[in-house]
Amino acid sequence: MNPKVKEWIHVLQEQSSEPLCAYIYDLEGLQKHVQGIIKALPVSTSLFYAIKANPDPKMIQALLPLVRGFEVASIGELNKVREVSESVPILFGGPGKKDDELEMAIRKKVTYLHIESLLELKKVIRLAKREQQPTQVLLRMNLRTNTLPHTKITMGGRPSPFGMDEYLIEDALSLLKEKENTHAHLCGFHFHSLSNNLQAALHVEMIHYYLQKVDEWKKRYGLDIQVINAGGGFGVSYDDTPEFDWECFTSLLAQSEQVQSLGNTQLFFEPGRFLVADYGYYVAEVIDLKLSQDQYFAIIRGGTHHNRLPASWGHNHPFCIVPQERWLYPFERPEITKKGVTIVGELCTPKDCLHSNALVERLRVGDTLIFKKSGAYCWTISHHDFLGHPHPKFYYITEGNHDEKSNDSFQILNG
Structure with a gap:
């Protein structure tokens, strides 16, 4: 964690009498992290950022000069990227694209359009011809296999709303070869079978399986494949489980004969969480401590309406305590020492829990909690306006701005 985060917290609390509740995004750290990730990638591979993990415009802007492009899953996300850059390459995915979304994607010249079904392919062929706009497509395939790594979220290798079952490939290719299709061009395939995989070696095996299948299709159907998009799914650990070993992953890829023999075919990756999770911090002040039937509860200014990830995934979110000495009241300050405490939010529901029974050395009302790894799938998946609490x-x-102590040094965007 950037040590300046704690310094900022002290400054922010000193400048306001209201309980602190904020997100802090370390864009400087994020850029260094992504530079290291890209540097380790082997030849013929490219990195895109899946903005669903965090579509904050300032994050997109920070990554713009580093990544090959961005992956989006809606017109809203497409517009967010285009507001930052009119020319950066865009991959457009998602299983439920509506007609106006497909039309807008074609008009805004997305670089590659991920096709999730035969019906969607028929619509794209029709719209591309009507718009007289050459449209490059990648067929998203759901492979029939039991060899995928096991994760909490699996989107392939089993019945799924995502992509097309591989037995439909001949039907898709037939549609693309029909004389009515004048503007939709097959450029390759898209695979995204799982999310948050922590096993680097198994991830490489999964990619080898993708490459094997594409090689079979190339030979069987005489295809010229320019792109294989292997998706994302690189994991982030929220407990003591070892993190995804990027160095191991890229080293195994570089040694792979299948990767080395790609030739002019590009291998794309589109991670989201793996890029940004560690560079966002959700900070919230403790506003009450209470004991209920032998269980301590710390109530924070905030909760799952700001950071729904722990409730959504059913995990205890990692946090640390920043002690604050300010106490403005004439009565005793509540505190606990060497106790287990459950961290809950300000909502009127028992589901508003970010960490259960955490052992703390010392915690007082007025101290601030930093929930680490809050850069991905935290703010944007949350029910922001439930009960109407302020954002x-x-x-x-x-x-250049993080060494300053005045409020003028902060780039501030109200939630």
């Missing part, structure tokens, strides 16, 4: 504020660490 958190947003702060950004960028190169």
Whole structure:
């Protein structure tokens, strides 16, 4: 964690009498992290950022000069990227694209359109011809296999709303070869079978399986394949499980004969969580401590309406405590020492829990909690307006501004 995060927290609390509740995004750290990721990639591979993990415009802007492009899953996300850049390459995925979304994607010249069904392919062929716009498509395939790594979220290798079963490939190719199709061009295949995989070696095996299948299809159907999009799914650990070993992953890829023999075919990756999770922090002040039937509860200014990930995934979100000495009341300050405490939010529901029975050395009302790994799938998946509590504020660490202590140094965007 960037040590400046804690310094900022002290400054922010000193400047306001309201309980602190904010997101802090370390854009400087994020850029260094992604530079290292890209540097380790072997030849013929490219990195895209899946903005569903965090579509904050400042994150998109920070990654713009580093990644090959962005993956989006809606017109809303497409517009967010185009507001930052009119020319950066875009991959457009998602299983439920509506007619106006497909039309807009074609008009805005997305680089590759992921096709999720035969019906969607028929619509794209028709719209591309009507718009007289050459449209490059990647067929998203759901492979029939039991060799995928096991994760909490699986989107392939089993019955799924995502992609087309591989037995439909001949039907898809037939549609693309029909004389009515004048503007939709097959450029390759898209695979995205799982999310948050922590096993680097198994991830390589999965990619080898993708490459094997594409090689079979190339030979069987005489295909010229320019792109194989292997998706994302690189995991982030929220407990003591070892993190995804990127160095191991890229080393195994570089040694792979299948990767080395790609020739002019490009291998794409489109991670989201793996890029940004560690560079966002959700910070919330403790506003009450209470004991109920032998269980301590710490109530924070905030909760799952700001950071729904722990409730959604059913995990205890990692956090640390930043002690604050300010106490403005004439009565005793509540505190606990060496106790187990459950961290809950301000909502009127028992589901508003971010960490159960955490052992703390010392915790007081007025101290601030930093929930680490809050850069991905935390703010944007949350039910922001439930009960009408104010949104958190947003702060950004960028190169050159994080050593300052005045509020003028902060780039602030109100939630």
